[in-house]
Amino acid sequence: MPTTRTTVALPADLLRGIEAVVQSGCAATRNDFLATAVRRELDRIQREAVDREFEAMADDPVYRQEAREISDEYHLADWQALRVAEDDS
Numbered sequence: 001m002p003t004t005r006t007t008v009a010l011p012a013d014l015l016r017g018i019e020a021v022v023q024s025g026c027a028a029t030r031n032d033f034l035a036t037a038v039r040r041e042l043d044r045i046q047r048e049a050v051d052r053e054f055e056a057m058a059d060d061p062v063y064r065q066e067a068r069e070i071s072d073e074y075h076l077a078d079w080q081a082l083r084v085a086e087d088d089s
Contacts, residue, residue, distance in 0.1 A: 008034070 010018075018033050027033035057063045 003031075 018027075018030050021027050021033055022030055027036070
């Protein structure tokens with residue numbers, strides 16, 4: 001993946017910690033460590049945003065009604081699938 005050079009100012013204790021991780025062999029370079037850490041944080045933020053969207057759906061009366069209708073439509077099929085699975089056991 002292409003990279004872009006940038007400058008980041010870090011507190012000295014964080015830089016020492018990163019250096020220790022690199023020296024221990026848990027990360028190949030400072031850059032690798034920082035890229036991994038940033039990627040994980042961005043993923044976490046994205047997951048939280050998705051979670052907030054799902055939380056909002058729980059309070060949405062239109063969504064809740066639609067979910068009930070879908071559940072009702074497939075209730076019989078779900079029951080039949082369960083019985084087939086039990087018969088196969």
